[in-house]
Amino acid sequence: MKRNRQLKIGIGFLVFLILLAFVGPYLPFVDQELETKGMLQAEDGEMLIPPFPPSGEYWFGSDHLGRDIVSRLIIGTKEVLVVVLSVVLIRYIVAVPLGLSSYYYRSANRLLQFLNQVLSFVPVIFIVLLLINMPYLIYSEYRAVWMILILALVEVGRVADVILKQTVEISQKPYIETAIVSGNSPMQILRRYFFPQLFPQVAVNFTLDISRVMFLIGQLGLIHVFIRHKLESLPTMAPAFKMVNTSHAWPVLFKQATYDIFISPWIPFSGAVAITLFVVGFYVLGNGIRNYYEKKQSYL
Amino acid sequence: MVLQGIRTILMWLFVTVILLLIVLLPRGNPQVDPAMSRVDQVKQYEESITTFSWKDYGDNISSIVTYAWENKSLGTTKYTHSVEYEVWRYVKKSLWLIIPSFIISAVVGLLKGVYDFNVKTRRYDPLGKPTTVFFLSVPDFFLLLFIQVAIITLSSYGLPHISLYGSEQASNKIVSIIFLSIYPTFYIARLTFASLEQQASQDYIRTAMSKGTGKRKIVWRHMLSNCWLSIISHLNTIMLYILSNLFVVELITSYRGAAYSFYKALSVRSTFAIGADQSIQTALVIEFIVVFTTIVMLTQIVSKIATGIMLQRGGMDEA
Numbered sequence: 001m002k003r004n005r006q007l008k009i010g011i012g013f014l015v016f017l018i019l020l021a022f023v024g025p026y027l028p029f030v031d032q033e034l035e036t037k038g039m040l041q042a043e044d045g046e047m048l049i050p051p052f053p054p055s056g057e058y059w060f061g062s063d064h065l066g067r068d069i070v071s072r073l074i075i076g077t078k079e080v081l082v083v084v085l086s087v088v089l090i091r092y093i094v095a096v097p098l099g100l101s102s103y104y105y106r107s108a109n110r111l112l113q114f115l116n117q118v119l120s121f122v123p124v125i126f127i128v129l130l131l132i133n134m135p136y137l138i139y140s141e142y143r144a145v146w147m148i149l150i151l152a153l154v155e156v157g158r159v160a161d162v163i164l165k166q167t168v169e170i171s172q173k174p175y176i177e178t179a180i181v182s183g184n185s186p187m188q189i190l191r192r193y194f195f196p197q198l199f200p201q202v203a204v205n206f207t208l209d210i211s212r213v214m215f216l217i218g219q220l221g222l223i224h225v226f227i228r229h230k231l232e233s234l235p236t237m238a239p240a241f242k243m244v245n246t247s248h249a250w251p252v253l254f255k256q257a258t259y260d261i262f263i264s265p266w267i268p269f270s271g272a273v274a275i276t277l278f279v280v281g282f283y284v285l286g287n288g289i290r291n292y293y294e295k296k297q298s299y300l
Numbered sequence: 301m302v303l304q305g306i307r308t309i310l311m312w313l314f315v316t317v318i319l320l321l322i323v324l325l326p327r328g329n330p331q332v333d334p335a336m337s338r339v340d341q342v343k344q345y346e347e348s349i350t351t352f353s354w355k356d357y358g359d360n361i362s363s364i365v366t367y368a369w370e371n372k373s374l375g376t377t378k379y380t381h382s383v384e385y386e387v388w389r390y391v392k393k394s395l396w397l398i399i400p401s402f403i404i405s406a407v408v409g410l411l412k413g414v415y416d417f418n419v420k421t422r423r424y425d426p427l428g429k430p431t432t433v434f435f436l437s438v439p440d441f442f443l444l445l446f447i448q449v450a451i452i453t454l455s456s457y458g459l460p461h462i463s464l465y466g467s468e469q470a471s472n473k474i475v476s477i478i479f480l481s482i483y484p485t486f487y488i489a490r491l492t493f494a495s496l497e498q499q500a501s502q503d504y505i506r507t508a509m510s511k512g513t514g515k516r517k518i519v520w521r522h523m524l525s526n527c528w529l530s531i532i533s534h535l536n537t538i539m540l541y542i543l544s545n546l547f548v549v550e551l552i553t554s555y556r557g558a559a560y561s562f563y564k565a566l567s568v569r570s571t572f573a574i575g576a577d578q579s580i581q582t583a584l585v586i587e588f589i590v591v592f593t594t595i596v597m598l599t600q601i602v603s604k605i606a607t608g609i610m611l612q613r614g615g616m617d618e619a
Contacts, residue, residue: 118314223547
């Protein structure tokens, strides 16, 4: 850990993020209510209408309803963390057993290869777009859960394949033969000889995947696909509904990006900065963990 | 090789059919009885739209198949063009982005990887590996927004006007191609670098050096010819990434291409009255799906053929 700057920065970032998610909303400069403002009087008496540009009071400016963007970002942190972590967790809960069992069983291996071949024809965004516009999902109360499941499962094949390759690589090392000769059962070999080697690699990939998922969710935000929405009744003669975004997750700031970029670039920009920091932070953390274990192994 | 090609085509057929079956899932009957109360109308609407019926599904599939069979077309769009005309028009525009950025990312990425490898021993070279890591870790949509804002801001300080939005002018194409090829380029660069690094300690390099071969020749002739295989095996990933990112780039730069119109054809309205149908422009969506998966299939076939040629040549390299 001594010279591992990446690991230090990564862990520092992780601590910062967790603090931001849990303590952040109670900081003095955070507007917990996210108060909307219709108008603001500048010091020279000029009237301003939202979105307000960045200033001493609004560090990153405000959104179209006059809500402080810094507060929005901080309040949204927890949601972002929960969504991204649950996507990656579900993905690994499915992928690790799949990858390991495809090392032991030929049928699982066939399934995995088939899955990967199928997915090698379709871009991820494509699948998400196809499924997300189904009326079943638009109306479902559990739309967010479905979204998370879809995002998690689209890349299960890739992760399982990586795990399979790593398992195969470990299995070719001489100490596995020693383990077999000394009379371990397959389960014991898995537990005592495979897991200690696999664990660091899975940890690295897990961290890097967090960064990838955030990246993907940001991309989806840019094409107006969000994790959560709510149907709100409209006050019209004939009954009508509108999909409303109630979430404060960061990608929601991209909602009008193509339009905002001319008049209020700080709105999509602050979302992009937050996402970028998140992506880079976990990327650095992943590389730090990798360096940590590689060094440790080379000293043996 | 032929067998592999046939397998790829069969797989493509399978995937496309599955995707089409997803698209053709019934979207319910939106009719409501206007005599009922508002609450009941909403209830009926919601229920009829979210209940799945096999009969509707069957009707959906059979009607589109018979229509296509009888008319040799999937109908007309709301702009009264034939669907095929419209799809081809947009796909042509998008191919202007996809093919150049694919080639650029492969070629420039390779050069960048070799450059990174050549300068890796220098103590300080910000153009080397640090740049590659930077562009791989920072999301490209951030760079995209950043460049757009920078150009817009700079144009008020005397930068000549550059058209950023639309698809008519050459600068639109160039900007979109650059946006599309950022990530794949550095992806290939890292791949090339890792592949070169792996070989750097092998015996044949020492042999070549002991015979007085220059470093440049060793890298370009000997080491690179061993890298091709791993680069070619990642071409498909590159293509998938470009297609994914095409949605983002076309939407942000208002480039009216295939991904943009696919997105439009697929999306449902975010505000809708009870009784409005939740349908998408199925015919357009179907043809775009076929086109997109075909592009991926062609990439796969090309990379299979290239792999075959590489393997055949094997160790008989003229050097």
